[in-house]
Amino acid sequence: MDNRQTYIDQFTAQLKIWDAKINRMQVESENARDDLKAKYDTKIEELMNHRNALQQKLKLMVDASDSAWTQLRSGFEKSWKDMSDAIKKAVDELS
Numbered sequence: 001m002d003n004r005q006t007y008i009d010q011f012t013a014q015l016k017i018w019d020a021k022i023n024r025m026q027v028e029s030e031n032a033r034d035d036l037k038a039k040y041d042t043k044i045e046e047l048m049n050h051r052n053a054l055q056q057k058l059k060l061m062v063d064a065s066d067s068a069w070t071q072l073r074s075g076f077e078k079s080w081k082d083m084s085d086a087i088k089k090a091v092d093e094l095s
Helices: 003-031 034-063 067-092
Strands: none
Touching: 003 034, 003 067, 034 067
16 A cells, blocks of 8 residues: 555545544533524534535545645645644533
8 A cells, every 4th residue: 555545545434434423512512501503503503514625625535636746735634733723622611
């Protein structure tokens, strides 16, 4: 397996972990008091928007040529960090 495939596999696995965290937040939202439910729902929507955009960028990277891969990688890594920060912030705010 080359570095590119390893990179894609690692990010795909991390997306699944984030999906599980978002799913847990959705369950918590269903059980939350009304005043917290709105906060949960807002955060979940923000996270899903980040997640979906990241999924699209990952697909572009999977389909990219070698030269495009190099160019896409740095932008993808920034988006990845943004998603990681958003998940951490949401967990902190909702805990």
